[in-house]
Amino acid sequence: MPASVLPASSSASTATPSGPAHSSRLDVAADLLALLHDTATEPRIDTQLEALTLAVAADLPVLLWGEPGIGKTAALEQLAVALDLPLTTVIASVHEPSDFSGLPVVGDDPAVQGVPMAPPDWAVRLARAGRGLLFLDELSTAPPAVQAALLRLVLERRVGALRLPPGVRIVAAANPRSSAADGWELSAPLANRFVHLQWVHDHEVVVRGLGGTWPRASLPRLDPDRLSEAVTFARRAVCGLLAARPALVHRLPGNDVRRGGPWPSPRSWEMTLRLIAFATAANTSREVLSMLVRGTVGDGPGLELLAGLDRMDLPDPEALLADPAAADLPERGDLRQAVLDGVVEAVRKRPEKSRWDAAWALLVRALETGAPDLVAVPATTLAALRRAEWDVPASIEKLAGVVALGRQADKAAARVAAGGSSR
Amino acid sequence: MTPGAAGTLDLEKLFTARLLAARARPYLATALFALHTVESRLVPTMAVDRNWRCYVSPAFVDRTPVEELAGVWVHEVSHLLRDHHGRSDRVAVERGLTGPGDRLRMNIAADCEINDDVFGDGLARPEGAVEPGILGLPEGELMEDYLRQFRLGPYTQSLVWLDCGSGADGLEREWDLGPDGANGLSPQERDAVRFRVAEGITARPGNVPHGWRRWVEEAFHPPQPWRELLGAAVRSAASGPGAGEDYIYGRPSRRSAGLPGVVLPSLRRRPPRVSVVIDTSGSVSDAELGSALLEVAAIVRVLGGRRDLVSVLSCDVAARVVHPLCRAEGIPLVGGGGTDLRTGFATALRARPRPDVIVMLTDGQTPWPSARPPCRTVVGLFPRGRGPRTWDEDDPDYVPDAPPEWARVVVIG
Numbered sequence: 001m002p003a004s005v006l007p008a009s010s011s012a013s014t015a016t017p018s019g020p021a022h023s024s025r026l027d028v029a030a031d032l033l034a035l036l037h038d039t040a041t042e043p044r045i046d047t048q049l050e051a052l053t054l055a056v057a058a059d060l061p062v063l064l065w066g067e068p069g070i071g072k073t074a075a076l077e078q079l080a081v082a083l084d085l086p087l088t089t090v091i092a093s094v095h096e097p098s099d100f101s102g103l104p105v106v107g108d109d110p111a112v113q114g115v116p117m118a119p120p121d122w123a124v125r126l127a128r129a130g131r132g133l134l135f136l137d138e139l140s141t142a143p144p145a146v147q148a149a150l151l152r153l154v155l156e157r158r159v160g161a162l163r164l165p166p167g168v169r170i171v172a173a174a175n176p177r178s179s180a181a182d183g184w185e186l187s188a189p190l191a192n193r194f195v196h197l198q199w200v201h202d203h204e205v206v207v208r209g210l211g212g213t214w215p216r217a218s219l220p221r222l223d224p225d226r227l228s229e230a231v232t233f234a235r236r237a238v239c240g241l242l243a244a245r246p247a248l249v250h251r252l253p254g255n256d257v258r259r260g261g262p263w264p265s266p267r268s269w270e271m272t273l274r275l276i277a278f279a280t281a282a283n284t285s286r287e288v289l290s291m292l293v294r295g296t297v298g299d300g301p302g303l304e305l306l307a308g309l310d311r312m313d314l315p316d317p318e319a320l321l322a323d324p325a326a327a328d329l330p331e332r333g334d335l336r337q338a339v340l341d342g343v344v345e346a347v348r349k350r351p352e353k354s355r356w357d358a359a360w361a362l363l364v365r366a367l368e369t370g371a372p373d374l375v376a377v378p379a380t381t382l383a384a385l386r387r388a389e390w391d392v393p394a395s396i397e398k399l400a401g402v403v404a405l406g407r408q409a410d411k412a413a414a415r416v417a418a419g420g421s422s423r
Numbered sequence: 424m425t426p427g428a429a430g431t432l433d434l435e436k437l438f439t440a441r442l443l444a445a446r447a448r449p450y451l452a453t454a455l456f457a458l459h460t461v462e463s464r465l466v467p468t469m470a471v472d473r474n475w476r477c478y479v480s481p482a483f484v485d486r487t488p489v490e491e492l493a494g495v496w497v498h499e500v501s502h503l504l505r506d507h508h509g510r511s512d513r514v515a516v517e518r519g520l521t522g523p524g525d526r527l528r529m530n531i532a533a534d535c536e537i538n539d540d541v542f543g544d545g546l547a548r549p550e551g552a553v554e555p556g557i558l559g560l561p562e563g564e565l566m567e568d569y570l571r572q573f574r575l576g577p578y579t580q581s582l583v584w585l586d587c588g589s590g591a592d593g594l595e596r597e598w599d600l601g602p603d604g605a606n607g608l609s610p611q612e613r614d615a616v617r618f619r620v621a622e623g624i625t626a627r628p629g630n631v632p633h634g635w636r637r638w639v640e641e642a643f644h645p646p647q648p649w650r651e652l653l654g655a656a657v658r659s660a661a662s663g664p665g666a667g668e669d670y671i672y673g674r675p676s677r678r679s680a681g682l683p684g685v686v687l688p689s690l691r692r693r694p695p696r697v698s699v700v701i702d703t704s705g706s707v708s709d710a711e712l713g714s715a716l717l718e719v720a721a722i723v724r725v726l727g728g729r730r731d732l733v734s735v736l737s738c739d740v741a742a743r744v745v746h747p748l749c750r751a752e753g754i755p756l757v758g759g760g761g762t763d764l765r766t767g768f769a770t771a772l773r774a775r776p777r778p779d780v781i782v783m784l785t786d787g788q789t790p791w792p793s794a795r796p797p798c799r800t801v802v803g804l805f806p807r808g809r810g811p812r813t814w815d816e817d818d819p820d821y822v823p824d825a826p827p828e829w830a831r832v833v834v835i836g
Contacts, residue, residue, distance in 0.1 A: 260655075336456075416447075
C-alpha cells in the first residue's frame with residue numbers, strides 16, 4: 001500500500017526536481033519496513049484458528065471475544081488467505097443502523113414506487129463478488145440500535161434490499177466488557193446467533209512471531225466420503241442428549257453477563273448439530289469441537305453433550321458379547337470400567353447362558369490387559385446374575401486374583417471402620 | 424502382579440487400595456480409574472502431573488498399609504480435580520511468587536485445602552498428611568487463602584519432603600513425562616472426567632463432604648464477581664431503548680447535507696439519569712456501602728459523563744457515609760428521608776425530570792413496591808445469611824419478601 005503513495009523507484013525521484021534526497025530517505029525507510037515485514041511461517045497446531053476455520057466453513061457466524069490488540073484481525077487475514085476469500089472489514093461501532101438496515105432513498109413518487117432501502121457500497125461490492133469474508137469489528141461497542149440492525153444481517157444476510165450471496169461468510173469481534181468501558185451488553189438475541197470463541201494470545205507464539213516466525217495452522221479438510229455418516233452421527237448425538245434432558249433445549253441465563261454469551265436454544269442446538277457434523281467430516285480433534293460446542297450452547301450443556309459423545313465412542317456391549325475374543329477394550333481405566341459395566345448390564349437385561357459366558361470371557365480379557373481393580377465390581381455383579389442350572393465356566397479360575405483383591409479391600413475397609421471411630 | 428520382590432511395584436496392593444478408595448468415595452471412581460499409573464523411583468511417595476498420570480514409588484507402596492494408600496489415592500486425585508496446578512500458576516503470576524520455596528508453599532496450601540475434610544468416613548488418614556491445624560490455621564479455606572497465612576519455617580520443617588508433583592503446584596518435576604508422553608489426558612478429556620465427577624456428586628448430595636459440594640458449585644460455574652454483574656445490570660438498564668445514546672429520526676442527521684434525497688437518522692446522546700436509593704435500616708457496613716456506591720458512581724460516569732445526572736437518596740443512618748462519598752464524587756444529594764424503601768422509590772420517582780434508572784442498594788429486609796415502577800430498576804443486594812434474621816416485635820412471623828421479578832438483582836459481596 002505505501003508503495004503506491006510514495007515515489008516508488010529511483011527513476012521517479014530523478015524526475016522530480018526538488019527531491020532526490022527526500023525520496024531516497026523514504027526509500028531507505030521503505031527498505032527497513034520491507035525487512036521488518038519479511039517474516040517466515042512454520043506449521044503449528046493452533047486449536048483456536050482451527051475452530052474458527054471450521055465454524056466459518058460451516059457457514060455459522062462467529063464472534064471472537066478478546067482483549068484489544070491480541071491479533072484478532074491478523075487471524076482473520078490469515079483465515080481469508082487460507083479460505084481464498086477477499087476480506088471486507090466493517091467497524092460496527094462507527095456505523096449507523098441505516099448502514100445495515102438500508103438507507104431509505106425517497107424517489108419521485110413514493111406512493112407508487114415505494115421507498116427503496118439502499119445498501120452501502122461494501123455490501124454491493126460483496127454481493128457483486130459473490131463471495132467473501134465479512135468482518136464486523138467492535139461489535140460490543142456498537143449502540144443497541146446498530147446491534148438490532150445487525151441481527152438481520154447476521155441471521156438473514158440482508159443489508160437493506162440486498163441479500164448477500166451464500167458465498168459470504170460472517171465473522172465478528174468484540175472486546176470483553178471489562179476492557180471496553182464504554183461497551184454495551186450484547187443483546188441476548190444477537191448473542192444466540194453466534195458461535196462464541198474466546199481469543200487468547202499464546203505467549204510462545206507471540207515471542208516467536210516477533211522474532212520473525214509466525215505460525216501457520218493446518219486447516220481442517222472435509223472428507224467427501226464421510227459426509228452422510230457425519231450427519232447421522234451429529235443427529236444422534238444432539239437428539240440423544242435433548243431427548244434425555246428436555247430442560248436443556250432452551251434456557252435463557254439469569255444474568256446480563258451470561259445472556260451476552262453462548263446459551264442453549266433450539267437455534268444454537270441446530271448450530272451445534274452442524275458443527276458436530278463438520279468436525280466429524282473433517283476429523284478434527286475433540287479439543288476443537290469442545291471449544292466450538294461450548295461456545296455455541298454454553299459450558300454446562302456443552303460439556304454434557306461432549307460427555308455423551310465420549311460414551312458414543314465406546315464399543316457397543318452387544319458387539320463385544322457377540323465376539324469376546326476379538327474385543328478391543330479402551331485403554332483408559334474409567335472408560336474401560338464404563339464398558340464392562342455396560343456389558344454386565346446387557347447380560348442382566350437379557351440373561352442367557354451363552355451371554356453370561358461371553359461376559360466372563362470379556363472380564364478375563366480385561367484382567368489380562370489392564371488394571372485388576374476395574375474388574376472387581378463387574379465380576380461381583382456378574383456372579384450374582386448366575387442361574388442355578390448354569391455351570392461355572394472354567395475361565396472364572398483366572399479371576400480368583402480379582403476376588404482376592406476385593407477381599408483384601410473389604411478387610412482394609414473393616415480396619416478403617418474399626419480404627420476410624422477412634423480418630 | 425507378583426508381590427514381594429524387593430524394589431518392584433506391588434501393583435496388587437496399589438490396585439487394592441484404589442478399589443478401596445473407589446468404594447469409599449463412589450463419586451470419585453471415574454477420576455480414580457482415569458489416572459494412569461507410572462512406576463517411578465524418583466518420586467518420594469505418590470505424585471500426579473497435570474496430564475493425569477500418577478507416579479508411584481515402589482518403596483512407598485511397600486511400607487504403607489493398604490488403607491492409608493487408599494487415602495493417598497483420593498488425596499492425589501483431589502489435586503487434579505480441583506485444578507491445583509492451574510490455580511497455582513495463576514496465583515504465581517498474580518502475586519509474583521517465583522521463589523524456590525513458593526511452589527512448596529503452594530503444595531502445602533493445596534494439601535490443607537484437601538485434607539481438612541477428605542478423610543474419615545471409611546477412608547484412613549495417611550501418615551504425615553498435612554492439615555491446617557498443624558500450621559495453626561483454620562479449616563475449610565481455599566488454597567489461595569491458606570497461601571497468604573504461613574511462611575516456611577520451623578513449623579514446616581517436617582514438611583519439606585512433601586511432594587505431590589506438578590499436578591499439585593504446577594512446577595515441572597524431573598520424572599514428569601510431559602504433555603507429549605504416553606497415556607496423558609487431553610484438556611478436553613480432563614474436563615469430561617471432572618464433569619462426570621461433578622455429575623456424580625450432584626446425583627448423591629447426601630453424604631458428600633462440604634468441600635466437594637462447593638467444588639461442584641464452582642467447577643463449571645465460577646461465581647461471577649459482583650462488580651461485573653452490577654456494571655452489566657446498570658449498563659444494560661441505562662442503555663436500553665429510551666435511555667442514553669441512541670438513534671432517532673427526530674431531527675436531521677449531520678450526514679444529510681452530503682446526501683440529498685436520503686433520509687438519515689441522527690445520533691443523539693441523552694445520558695441516563697440515575698437515582699441511587701440507599702436503604703440502611705438493616706446493618707449494612709460502611710465498607711460494603713462505600714464500595715458499592717463508588718462502583719455505581721463509576722459506572723454511571725462512564726455511561727453519561729455528567730455527574731449532575733446522578734442523584735443519591737439516603738436514610739439518616741447512612742448519611743455519614745454517603746455525604747462524604749458524594750461530596751468527593753461530586754454527586755448531588757437529593758431528598759434524604761424514608762426508612763421504608765417504598766418511600767425512597769416514591770421520592771426518587773417524584774423528581775423531575777424522572778430518572779431513567781433506579782439503583783437500589785439494600786440488604787433486602789424491607790417491603791417492596793407492589794407495582795412495577797415506570798423506569799428500570801437494579802437492586803444491589805447485600806446478602807444477610809440464610810433465613811429471616813430480622814424479628815419484628817409486633818409480628819414475629821414476619822419474613823421479608825424476595826426482591827420482585829421486575830428488578831435486576833445483583834448480590835453484592
